[in-house]
Amino acid sequence: MIKGHGDDRYQFNLPVKADFSSNVWYAGLQKGLEDELRNKINEVIHYPDPGAWKLQAKLEQYLSLSADTVMVTNGGTEAIYLIAQAFTGATVTIVEPTFAEYEDACKLYKHQVQFLSWEKLNSETSFSTDMVFICNPNNPTGQAIDEHILEQLITQNKHTVFVLDEAYIQFTHDTASMIPFLKRLPNLLVLRSLTKSCCIPGLRLGYIAGRKQLLDRVRVYKMPWSVNAMAITAGEYILDHPTEFEVKRDTLLEETYQLWEGIRKMPEFKVMPTHTHYFLFETLTGTAAALKMWLLEQHGLLIRDASNFYGLGPGHCRVACQQADDNKLLITALRKWTLS
Amino acid sequence: MIKGHGDDRYQFNLPVKADFSSNVWYAGLQKGLEDELRNKINEVIHYPDPGAWKLQAKLEQYLSLSADTVMVTNGGTEAIYLIAQAFTGATVTIVEPTFAEYEDACKLYKHQVQFLSWEKLNSETSFSTDMVFICNPNNPTGQAIDEHILEQLITQNKHTVFVLDEAYIQFTHDTASMIPFLKRLPNLLVLRSLTKSCCIPGLRLGYIAGRKQLLDRVRVYKMPWSVNAMAITAGEYILDHPTEFEVKRDTLLEETYQLWEGIRKMPEFKVMPTHTHYFLFETLTGTAAALKMWLLEQHGLLIRDASNFYGLGPGHCRVACQQADDNKLLITALRKWTLS
Numbered sequence: 001m002i003k004g005h006g007d008d009r010y011q012f013n014l015p016v017k018a019d020f021s022s023n024v025w026y027a028g029l030q031k032g033l034e035d036e037l038r039n040k041i042n043e044v045i046h047y048p049d050p051g052a053w054k055l056q057a058k059l060e061q062y063l064s065l066s067a068d069t070v071m072v073t074n075g076g077t078e079a080i081y082l083i084a085q086a087f088t089g090a091t092v093t094i095v096e097p098t099f100a101e102y103e104d105a106c107k108l109y110k111h112q113v114q115f116l117s118w119e120k121l122n123s124e125t126s127f128s129t130d131m132v133f134i135c136n137p138n139n140p141t142g143q144a145i146d147e148h149i150l151e152q153l154i155t156q157n158k159h160t161v162f163v164l165d166e167a168y169i170q171f172t173h174d175t176a177s178m179i180p181f182l183k184r185l186p187n188l189l190v191l192r193s194l195t196k197s198c199c200i201p202g203l204r205l206g207y208i209a210g211r212k213q214l215l216d217r218v219r220v221y222k223m224p225w226s227v228n229a230m231a232i233t234a235g236e237y238i239l240d241h242p243t244e245f246e247v248k249r250d251t252l253l254e255e256t257y258q259l260w261e262g263i264r265k266m267p268e269f270k271v272m273p274t275h276t277h278y279f280l281f282e283t284l285t286g287t288a289a290a291l292k293m294w295l296l297e298q299h300g301l302l303i304r305d306a307s308n309f310y311g312l313g314p315g316h317c318r319v320a321c322q323q324a325d326d327n328k329l330l331i332t333a334l335r336k337w338t339l340s
Numbered sequence: 341m342i343k344g345h346g347d348d349r350y351q352f353n354l355p356v357k358a359d360f361s362s363n364v365w366y367a368g369l370q371k372g373l374e375d376e377l378r379n380k381i382n383e384v385i386h387y388p389d390p391g392a393w394k395l396q397a398k399l400e401q402y403l404s405l406s407a408d409t410v411m412v413t414n415g416g417t418e419a420i421y422l423i424a425q426a427f428t429g430a431t432v433t434i435v436e437p438t439f440a441e442y443e444d445a446c447k448l449y450k451h452q453v454q455f456l457s458w459e460k461l462n463s464e465t466s467f468s469t470d471m472v473f474i475c476n477p478n479n480p481t482g483q484a485i486d487e488h489i490l491e492q493l494i495t496q497n498k499h500t501v502f503v504l505d506e507a508y509i510q511f512t513h514d515t516a517s518m519i520p521f522l523k524r525l526p527n528l529l530v531l532r533s534l535t536k537s538c539c540i541p542g543l544r545l546g547y548i549a550g551r552k553q554l555l556d557r558v559r560v561y562k563m564p565w566s567v568n569a570m571a572i573t574a575g576e577y578i579l580d581h582p583t584e585f586e587v588k589r590d591t592l593l594e595e596t597y598q599l600w601e602g603i604r605k606m607p608e609f610k611v612m613p614t615h616t617h618y619f620l621f622e623t624l625t626g627t628a629a630a631l632k633m634w635l636l637e638q639h640g641l642l643i644r645d646a647s648n649f650y651g652l653g654p655g656h657c658r659v660a661c662q663q664a665d666d667n668k669l670l671i672t673a674l675r676k677w678t679l680s
Contacts, residue, residue, distance in 0.1 A: 037381050044540045201388075220448070229542030
C-alpha cells in the first residue's frame with residue numbers, strides 16, 4: 001500500500017489554503033456534474049451495474065471503438081493492478097521516474113522489473129521484456145513523447161505489450177492519445193482516467209482501451225461491482241456533455257509557465273522542464289520533506305514531496321499549477337523559504 | 341464476472357414498481373445520510389484516503405477491536421476476492437446453496453473447491469480443507485446458525501480458516517455476530533457490509549475483521565484508493581449515528597412472515613423456511629426465469645431468479661420483504677400467475 005503521495009491532506013490536522021500536491025485539474029467540480037450527482041444521490045440505494053457495461057458501451061461509441069475493447073475500472077489504479085495480475089511473472093520495463101503504482105503492482109505479481117530512464121526513450125528503443133509501462137505525459141516529470149514516435153516504437157517491438165498510461169493526456173499540446181492507433185497496434189493497452197481532467201478523483205473512475213483479445217486476458221481478474229454507482233453516473237454525464245469538460249489548455253499552460261518561471265528565478269531551486277500543468281523542482285537548501293512541512297505549517301500550502309519516486313532524490317518536489325492567485329502565494333512562500 | 345443476480349433492473353427497459361430482488365433493507369436512503377452525502381459532494385474533488393485508514397480506526401473503536409484488525413473494502417465483494425487471492429491454491433469448502441461469488445473468487449485463484457450442504461452443518465462438523473466459506477444468515481436461504489455452535493465449530497477445526505460472511509447479520513434474531521469472539525478465535529475472518537442495512541449498496545462499502553496476523557496476509561493484495569470518497573463519508577456518518585441505522589427487525593420480520601405465509605398458501609409454490617427478511621420459494625408451474633419476466637412485464641415487480649445458485653433448481657426464486665403494500669402487490673400477482 002502506497003506511502004507518500006499527493007493530495008494527502010487527510011494526514012494532517014492543518015488547514016490547506018491551496019493544494020499543489022495532486023495533478024488533478026484545478027477547476028473544481030463542474031456545476032452541471034455537481035447538480036447531477038446531487039440529483040442522483042438516491043441511486044445509491046441500488047447496486048451498480050456489476051461490470052459498468054452501459055458506460056463501457058457509451059465509451060466505446062464515444063471513442064469509435066468496437067464492442068468489448070474498453071473496460072471501465074475503479075480509477076486508473078484498478079487498471080494497473082489488473083494488468084499486472086493478468087501478466088503475473090512477466091518481465092517488465094518501467095520507464096522512470098514515474099508513478100510508483102506500476103512498480104508496486106508488478107512486484108506484487110512477481111514480475112521481473114527493470115527500469116529505463118525516460119531520457120533514453122526514443123523510436124529506436126528495443127525492448128526484450130514482455131511488457132513496458134510508459135506514462136505519457138509522464139508523472140511526475142510532465143515530459144511528453146510524441147504519439148508518432150510511440151507508434152513506431154510499439155510497431156517495432158511487436159512482442160512486447162505496451163501499457164500506456166494517458167491519465168494526463170488532456171493537459172498537454174505536445175502529444176496526443178494513442179487510442180486512434182489501437183486498430184493497428186494489437187500490443188497496446190491504453191489507460192485513461194475520467195477523474196483528473198474532470199476533477200473527481202474521489203469517485204474513482206478510469207478505463208482501459210485495447211484489442212478485445214488482449215483485454216479479455218485482463219477482464220478475467222475483474223471482480224463485479226468494483227465501480228460504484230456515483231462514478232458510473234458521473235461517467236455517463238461527462239460523456240453526454242464532452243465539450244463542458246474540455247480542459248482550457250492554453251490558459252492552464254500559460255499559468256503553469258508563470259509559476260515555473262517564478263520558481264526558476266530563485267537560484268535555490270532547480271526547475272525541470274515540462275510539457276504539462278505540473279513539474280518537478282529540486283530544493284538545493286534542505287529537503288523536500290522539510291520544505292513540504294514548512295509550506296504547510298507556515299503558509300497552508302500543500303506540495304508533493306517527490307523524493308520517493310524511483311530515480312529522484314531527497315530534494316525533489318512536484319507541484320501542479322493552480323489558480324493564478326494561489327500560484328503567487330506559492331512563489332512568495334518559496335521566496336521566504338530561501339531567506340529563512 | 342457474475343451473470344444473473346439481484347437488483348438487475350439496469351438490464352431491462354421496464355418500469356419497476358417494487359423490487360424484491362435484492363436483500364438490501366427496504367427503508368431507502370436515511371435522511372441524515374442523504375443530506376450528508378449531498379453536503380459533501382464537493383469532497384470528490386480530492387483523492388480518498390488510500391487505505392480508508394481513518395474509517396478503519398473508527399470501526400476498530402466502534403467494534404472494540406485493536407489496531408489493524410479491520411480492513412475497509414470496496415463492498416463485501418472486494419473482501420471475498422482478496423481473501424481468495426491471499427489463499428491462492430488452497431482447499432476450500434463452501435457451505436451451499438450460497439452467494440456465487442465465493443465459488444467464482446475461489447476458482448479464479450485456483451482453489452480446490454468442495455461443497456457441503458447447509459443442512460449438514462453442525463457443531464460436530466469436521467473440515468479437512470484449508471478454508472471454509474459460511475454465510476450467516478445464509479444468502480439465498482435466509483437460514484441462520486447459532487453463534488455458539490459456530491464458536492464450537494471454529495474452535496474444533498483449528499487448522500481451517502473460517503470466512504464468515506455476516507452481510508445480513510442485522511436482519512435476524514436467531515444468531516449474533518462473531519466479532520466479539522474474534523479475540524479467542526485466531527482462525528476466523530468476519531466479513532461485514534455497511535451497505536445492506538443502510539441501503540447504500542451503490543456506494544460499495546464493507547470490511548473484514550480478524551486477527552492482525554491473518555488480516556495482514558490479505559492486506560498485501562489490497563490496492564490503494566479502492567474505496568471511494570463518498571463511501572468513506574457514508575461510513576463515518578453511519579458510525580457517528582449508529583442508533584439511526586438500526587434495522588427495525590420486529591416489524592420487518594413480521595412483514596416477512598406475512599409475505600411468506602401469503603405465498604405459502606398457494607399450492608403452486610413451495611416456500612422454504614427462513615430466519616431473515618428474504619426467503620426462497622419454488623414455482624411448481626413454469627420456471628423461475630419465466631415467472632421473473634412475467635412479474636416484471638405484467639406487474640412491474642422484480643424478483644431474483646435463484647435458479648443459478650449452486651444446489652438450486654430451475655424453479656427457485658428469492659424475494660426480500662418490502663413495504664407491506666408492495667408485498668400485497670406481489671401476492672396478488674403470484675395469484676394471477678397460478679391462474680394463468
